[in-house]
Amino acid sequence: MMLTVATQSFAFEPSANPVAEAERAKMLIDPGFGRVFTDHMAIVRYSEGKGWHDARITARQPLAMDPAASVLHYAQEIFEGMKAYRRPNGGAALFRPEANARRFQASARRMAMVELPEEIFLDSIRALVRTDKAWIPDSEDGALYLRPFMFASEVFLGVKPAAEYLYIVMASSVGAYFKGAPSVSLWVTREYTRAAPGGTGAAKCGGNYATSLIAQAEAIRHGCDQVVFLDAVERRWVEELGGMNIFFVFDDGSMVTPPLTGTILPGITRDSILRLAADQGITVREAPYSIEQWQADATSGRLTEAFACGTAAVVTPIGSVRGAEGGFTIGGQSIGPLTQRIRESLVAIQRGTAPDPYGWVEEIA
Structure with missing residues (x-):
């Protein structure tokens, strides 16, 4: 099945073992920050000659990585932080996602990485939020924290910009970052x-x-x-x-x-x-x-x-x-x-x- 958003189509591979609704409800009562993750993630690959490809919304799962993956040795890695908010009508919304997309590109330029097109960044965020909207807490400070990140996945040893990258977006149900103290x-x-x-x-x-x-x-x-x-x-x-x-x-x-x-x-x-x-x-x-x-x-x-x-x-x-x-x-x-x-x-x-x-x-x- 295909989940189509804006200009980029993401193949949709639903999680075979999603968290049960009752269990998810318990997790969202007090999720803390950065510990509760949703069922799915977005993923897109890049390689020279092929460009950006294999865009998917798939089950959140561990990554298989070669020990010679460039990021592990030369630290070509960037990320963003943004949130999806519950709206009064029950829907979800993003706040200035284009600004995150542009900053992601600026970070890539500084780290000698391939720039992710803005439309792919935005479509990956939209697709993931639509898929896992139920994970947005209803609490006053609750939100779905989104972590787009990209790293050099090419397998080689040598100091040069990589020719292959993996772009992923994962989502985490969160509450207040600082709790309790007035300052x-x-x-x-x-x-x-x-x-x-x-x-x-x-x-x-x-x-x-x-x-x-x-x-x-x-x-x-x-x-x-x-x-x-x-x-x-x-x-x-x-x-x-x-x-x-x-x-x-x-x-x-x-x-x-x-x-x-x-x-x-x-x-x-x-x-x-x-x-x-x-x-x-x-x-x-x-x-x-x-x-x-x-x-x-x-x-x-x-x-x-x-x-x-x-x-x-x-x-x-x-x-x-x-x-x-x-x-x-x-x-x-x-x-x-x-x-x-x-x-x-x-x-x-x-x-x-x-x-x-x-x-x-x-x-x-």
Whole structure:
């Protein structure tokens, strides 16, 4: 049987052992984040001379991989993170999927990988969500987290861009990324940096996250939820968290966020917030902001709020910051009024409880 969406046809191979409805319902009561996976996945192959081919929606299953697969030795791998949301009418919708498709292509270019055509990216997402829509939790923070990724599958040893790739999309039922706490605490790492000028900081590749893990472990050892990275040159300019962008809110109602200089990820949530803020009359500057200034402004009261943002965490208030030189708190260590306003505006558009004047939302099922 064929499942046809938009311009790309995916052969549909239904799972022979789907999770029973009653068992799925139990799993969706409190799915956590990144532990509950749906029945199916999308898969497309690429090889030189043949191009992109063998597009399928098939049962989620382990991959057979040769030990000489290029990705295992030379790390040509990229991924995206996005969500499908339950709509008030019972359907499902995506939020700015074209932006994810374009960022996926930009990551591929930086990693010397073949670019996946935008229409294949979008059709794979739509087809998988339509197939596994029942896995979207009905809870307030529930969503279907989508993980498109691509890696070099050519079997060879030698330092060169691969000639064969495997593109896959899997889906995970999720709840809130951070649960319980009114805000998160950050550890400022002085020893480790995330990315340097000319590096892969703007690409969404596994290597960036792998190098952040030791710094994140450092944060946990010091009793903090997340690590925040400084720039690799002067070690003083705030860049981003391990997987989230950051905004600073001041007592005059304005905001600052670090600029896109090639060393931080161009977040889609970040870009959406910039647009929402501008349309709400909030002045936002994309400008460097030092850790010393952050502490001084928080201590004086000039800085009243700070928040992290990303697809997984949405908009999360930052309550305290610690480092080897000491620490400081921000506001009341809970969500501030402007952070709350931005979060509510964004979530309402994503979930269809408010109008979408930007054309960001695509209803697909």
